[in-house]
Amino acid sequence: MIESPLLQIRDLTLSFASSHGPVEVLHGISLHVRRGEKVALVGESGSGKSVTARIVTGLLQSQRGTQANGYVRYEDQDLLKIGERAFRALRGIRLSMVFQDPTSALNPVFTIGDQFREVLRRASPDISIPEARRRAADALSHVLIHEPDRVLDSYPFQLSGGMNQRVLIAMALANRPALLVADEPGTALDVTVQDRTLKLMTSLIEQAGAAVLFISHNLGVVREFADRVYVIYRGRIVEHARTADLFANPRHPYTRALLSAVPKITGEPLPPLPEDNAAFSAPPVIHDGCAEPPVRGDIPQ
Amino acid sequence: MMAPILQLHGVGKSFQIGEHTVQALSSVDLRIETGECHAIVGESGSGKSTLGNLVLGIYPPSAGEIRFEGQLLQAKRPLDLKRRIQLVQQNPLSALNGKRSIGASLALPLDVHALVRSRSERRQRISTLLEEVGLDPQFAERSPSTLSGGQRQRVAIARALACEPDLIVLDEPTSALDVLVQARVLRLLADLRTRKRLTYLFITHDLGVVRALADRVSVFRQGRLVECDSVHNIFADPKHPYTAQLIASIPVVTEEEAALRGTARALAAALTE
Numbered sequence: 001m002i003e004s005p006l007l008q009i010r011d012l013t014l015s016f017a018s019s020h021g022p023v024e025v026l027h028g029i030s031l032h033v034r035r036g037e038k039v040a041l042v043g044e045s046g047s048g049k050s051v052t053a054r055i056v057t058g059l060l061q062s063q064r065g066t067q068a069n070g071y072v073r074y075e076d077q078d079l080l081k082i083g084e085r086a087f088r089a090l091r092g093i094r095l096s097m098v099f100q101d102p103t104s105a106l107n108p109v110f111t112i113g114d115q116f117r118e119v120l121r122r123a124s125p126d127i128s129i130p131e132a133r134r135r136a137a138d139a140l141s142h143v144l145i146h147e148p149d150r151v152l153d154s155y156p157f158q159l160s161g162g163m164n165q166r167v168l169i170a171m172a173l174a175n176r177p178a179l180l181v182a183d184e185p186g187t188a189l190d191v192t193v194q195d196r197t198l199k200l201m202t203s204l205i206e207q208a209g210a211a212v213l214f215i216s217h218n219l220g221v222v223r224e225f226a227d228r229v230y231v232i233y234r235g236r237i238v239e240h241a242r243t244a245d246l247f248a249n250p251r252h253p254y255t256r257a258l259l260s261a262v263p264k265i266t267g268e269p270l271p272p273l274p275e276d277n278a279a280f281s282a283p284p285v286i287h288d289g290c291a292e293p294p295v296r297g298d299i300p301q
Numbered sequence: 302m303m304a305p306i307l308q309l310h311g312v313g314k315s316f317q318i319g320e321h322t323v324q325a326l327s328s329v330d331l332r333i334e335t336g337e338c339h340a341i342v343g344e345s346g347s348g349k350s351t352l353g354n355l356v357l358g359i360y361p362p363s364a365g366e367i368r369f370e371g372q373l374l375q376a377k378r379p380l381d382l383k384r385r386i387q388l389v390q391q392n393p394l395s396a397l398n399g400k401r402s403i404g405a406s407l408a409l410p411l412d413v414h415a416l417v418r419s420r421s422e423r424r425q426r427i428s429t430l431l432e433e434v435g436l437d438p439q440f441a442e443r444s445p446s447t448l449s450g451g452q453r454q455r456v457a458i459a460r461a462l463a464c465e466p467d468l469i470v471l472d473e474p475t476s477a478l479d480v481l482v483q484a485r486v487l488r489l490l491a492d493l494r495t496r497k498r499l500t501y502l503f504i505t506h507d508l509g510v511v512r513a514l515a516d517r518v519s520v521f522r523q524g525r526l527v528e529c530d531s532v533h534n535i536f537a538d539p540k541h542p543y544t545a546q547l548i549a550s551i552p553v554v555t556e557e558e559a560a561l562r563g564t565a566r567a568l569a570a571a572l573t574e
Contacts, residue, residue, distance in 0.1 A: 044479040044480065044481065045450075045479055190344035190345055190506065191344065191506065191507075191508075191547065191550045191551060192344065192546060192547065192550045193344075194550070194552075195549075195550035195552075217479065217480070218552055219480070219552075219554050220551065220552025220553050220554050221552040223552065223553070223554055224552055247554060247555070248556075257481060258480060258481065259554055260484075261480045261481045261483065261484035262480055262484075262509065262554050263483075263484070263487065263507070263509035263510045263512060263513040264509060264512065264513075264553075264554070264555060264557075264558055265508060265509050265512050265536060265548065265551055265553060265558050265561055265562070266512075266536075266555070266557045266558050266561055267512050267513075267532075267533075267536070269513075270484045270487055270488055270513055271484075272488065273481055273484055273485055275485075
């Protein structure tokens, strides 16, 4: 029997309260991530990709006016049911995240060393200060930071964006999580730095055997990074394929439009893109071998 | 021979920050021909936006001179020169006054430069400008907050066009936009350039976008111009290792692009040695 997925989302809906009544932003999305797999969720702004990441990391459920329904299982826990306390036991330990803007994700009034110790304490509450420092320095050397001691004594604003992003990746992987949720991890970086950071992240994730849910708007980055891709448009998954299949043979009108709209360095002219997007609402295209695995146990109604 | 629309001779710019002097641009020589789209490419800190600001007269250069159609271009310049050099910025939300209707935002340059003589002419001109950028004339009544990012950027372009400029500085005009919207705005910019015989100084970090719009490219790194060539040569045969490295770092979506990038990667390694 095939091992059940590490993360499984089935028919997830999400709505936010507004003065005009609830606004539905996810209309029943399903996706899964297996152990050690790199899965991308790609879409434009407002597609619902980041709110999906925030549900998986438990940052939305407790907010007032947020209504999430469906099935979101991580390892043995239903992430829509467990409370904030249970989430705290997961976050940063079994499940961690990397965000888009590395500098605002770090606290400006503490040194990197202090913040790193906090991360290590989540998994090992009794860790001593010298032991934490040794492990932090070791983790930083894995993200190619050559002077870990100087970096540990620095404040985030004294480091470059690329350096801060590497620190965050080191922190996210420090407690050996099974799943890393990466929300646009290279977007705020220069292209040469982004390229290096993503390559480094890939090799570290592979070494650690972690799985990744990778949220991005950048199709090129997704092509480079992911094993499988879900394309999301206005709160619905429109196409799901292995990465090579998706780029060789995109079948949903929305995916095709997206790919044709990316300016190519080979100089193909940009096609005219109609403002009328009726075709984008076509039914989802699921490539061969990419059906969602069965949900274990009962699906909560 | 006619003087080029823009010429930079030994242009440098330094900023005093506390006790430190930051050299943002050093001895830049550059020639922008009338009617071309000239891309200024670089990563953060390369000085590309400083260059745009110098051309716009936001501050004077610390060294060298800038000439516009052969005439010395000072930071303090007559109104008519200001009119002829316009700007479209990266973030269309902060570029538009949220308290003004779109129509009022477009009316301001028309009034400042006395380009319309009557109310009806002004109204007519605003409608035409909106149509030129692919928006319904009724947008004039709306406020920027009710527009999408792409629509706002179209309004920002219309506002630049209102001045009937010769040169437009495009500072990352599409980098805040989604890819479908970006493609439409890029096509609009290409179309307007031909129709209105505009010259673009196109500042960007995105080489894919450069390929789609530019004729020539100048690559900047740490305030210095490292390579300037036609867009074809820059991609087919980069001479500077940094240019090759930039091309080699671009995330791509097709096999053909990946092949081109592979060549650039090999070249970057060979040139660095």
